[in-house]
Amino acid sequence: MGSVPGGDGMTESTRAITTTGAAQTTTAALEILRTGPLCLVQDLGRSGLAHMGVSRSGAADRRAHTLANRLVANPGERATIEVTFGGLWARVHGGGAQGLAIAVTGADTDPAVNGRPFGINSVHYVHDGDVISLAVSHTGLRSYLAVRGGFDVSPVLGSRSYDVMSGTGPTPLKPGDVLPIGTHTEDFPELDQAPVAPIEADVLELNVVPGPRDDWFVDPDVLVRTNWLVTNKSDRVGTRLVGMPIEYRDPGRQLPSEGTIRGAIQVPPNGFPVIMGPDHPVTGGYPVIGVITDEDVDKTAQMRPGQTVRMHWSRPRRPFRS
Numbered sequence: 001m002g003s004v005p006g007g008d009g010m011t012e013s014t015r016a017i018t019t020t021g022a023a024q025t026t027t028a029a030l031e032i033l034r035t036g037p038l039c040l041v042q043d044l045g046r047s048g049l050a051h052m053g054v055s056r057s058g059a060a061d062r063r064a065h066t067l068a069n070r071l072v073a074n075p076g077e078r079a080t081i082e083v084t085f086g087g088l089w090a091r092v093h094g095g096g097a098q099g100l101a102i103a104v105t106g107a108d109t110d111p112a113v114n115g116r117p118f119g120i121n122s123v124h125y126v127h128d129g130d131v132i133s134l135a136v137s138h139t140g141l142r143s144y145l146a147v148r149g150g151f152d153v154s155p156v157l158g159s160r161s162y163d164v165m166s167g168t169g170p171t172p173l174k175p176g177d178v179l180p181i182g183t184h185t186e187d188f189p190e191l192d193q194a195p196v197a198p199i200e201a202d203v204l205e206l207n208v209v210p211g212p213r214d215d216w217f218v219d220p221d222v223l224v225r226t227n228w229l230v231t232n233k234s235d236r237v238g239t240r241l242v243g244m245p246i247e248y249r250d251p252g253r254q255l256p257s258e259g260t261i262r263g264a265i266q267v268p269p270n271g272f273p274v275i276m277g278p279d280h281p282v283t284g285g286y287p288v289i290g291v292i293t294d295e296d297v298d299k300t301a302q303m304r305p306g307q308t309v310r311m312h313w314s315r316p317r318r319p320f321r322s
Contacts, residue, residue, distance in 0.1 A: 028094035028181040030147065032173050033131070036087015039173040041151055042144075043079045046159040046168075050259065050282050057163040060142055060236055060278050060301035064106035067194055068146035071103035071123050073187040078150030079160040081173070083109065083143040086136040090145075092126045093178070099125040100181065101148040101189055102132065107140030107199060107302060122193035140199035140302035148189070152182035164236045165279045199302050203227075206296045207314040208265065213255070213287035215320040216267075218247040223265070223273065223289055224311050232305040236279040238266075239300055241309060245271025246289065257283040263292035263300070275300055 032039070042065065045058025059065035059082055066076040081088065086109040092100060104111040104120050111118055112133050118124040120143075126132060134143055153160050153170045162169035173179075214220040228241040246267050260266070264276045266286040275292065276284075277300070292300065293314050303309065 027096065028092070028100055028149070030132075030151070030179045030181065031091045031093060032088075032175055032177040032179070033091055034087060034089035034175060035173050036083065036085055036134075036136075038084040039088050040082045040084075040162045040164075041079050041153055041170045041173070041179070042082040042161045043159055044077050045161050045278065046157050049157060053282055054157060054168065055163060055165070055278075055280055055282050056262070057159065057161040057169065057279050059144065059161070061106050061144070061298045063298045064142070064301075065144045065146075067121065067196070068103045068105040068144040069150070071105070071121070071189060071191060071194060072101040072146050072148040073185060073189045074146060074148060074150050075185065078146070078182070079153065081145040081151065081179075083134055083145060084141060086134045086143065088132070088134045088143075088145065090132045092128055092130045092132065094181075095126065095128055099127040102126055103146050104134065104143055105146075105194075105196070106143040107137035109134035109137045109143045111135075111143075111145075119193065121196045123189045123191070139201040139304075141304050142301050147181055149182040149184035151179045153179060163279045165281065200299070201307075203308045203310055204299060204303060206299060206309060206311045207293045208290035208311045209293060209314050210290050210317040211288070214289050214317060216249060216253070216255070216287040217289060218249050220246070220289055220317065222246045224313055228273065228309040228311070230303045230305050230307045230309060234303075234305065236277045238277050238280060239275040239303055241273045241275070243272070246273065247271060248287075255285055255287050257285045258288075260284040260288070261291065263294070263297035264288045265290050265292065277301075 042059040045056040069076050069078050108120050113130050156169045226243040228243040231240045233240045265273045267289050268286045
């Protein structure tokens with residue numbers, strides 16, 4: 001392993017991420033040494049606030065986030081670190097003689113401790129001074145690092161998730177940040193490794209529920225006949241696709257703003273679909289041609305720029321009058 005960023009320990013410039021209570025003391029923490037393109041604290045998001053203009057946010061790949069927590073015997077709502085395209089280095093502080101249980105799920109980033117690899121979707125134990133590193137992902141886009149006890153940063157509006165669109169929640173991680181680790185439950189990890197199907201690296205197949213505005217388009221089936229390409233103008237707000245444009249039936253018609261949800265596929269006037277992500281706006285003015293099924297929507301979190309996407313109707317579309 002090369003030289004470890006950040007020297008031998010915490011310095012005066014270290015930025016502590018505040019804990020949930022002023023009187024709380026923590027016996028373990030994770031110091032961020034390097035972050036790669038984007039590292040965020042995420043949990044399962046802010047439910048029930050859309051009527052106040054606050055989107056849910058939360059882990060982009062909920063299944064990977066929940067699995068990481070399960071592996072280290074955390075409740076599913078505990079906070080993890082969402083790592084986009086790898087590049088995270090972090091040093092362990094404390095943890096006692098038994099060490100801390102950690103797990104990495106989602107995109108395969110060749111996770112290692114002090115340069116020694118350990119497998120994704122498995123439990124590993126780290127000790128004071130150990131350095132955890134995640135390389136660039138081979139397949140997929142986002143990885144999740146969980147530690148037993150979770151990352152005990154202060155919640156905002158009931159969640160520890162960061163929303164990239166509104167800026168709500170703990171800010172993106174940067175070198176020098178220190179994340180306190182919370183108190184773990186009495187449960188112990190039950191699995192050493194979880195059997196997980198590999199992330200699709202070639203063509204990603206997605207099932208889509210038609211509508212509610214599929215009647216706004218000349219031929220809505222263009223959506224399922226086209227091999228779409230993921231563009232690099234994609235983020236947690238939405239994933240932009242290019243391919244055969246989907247034409248409006250009446251280009252001059254205006255749609256009043258409507259509520260949006262994660263997985264909704266909006267089609268702007270250029271005809272290229274945008275899949276709404278976890279940090280989507282709560283309303284949108286473009287017609288929604290379909291919504292990705294809940295079973296498949298987590299797959300969109302792992303789509304990489306340049307990847308091909310094919311969509312299929314989850315049920316027959318209702319015919320509409322021309």
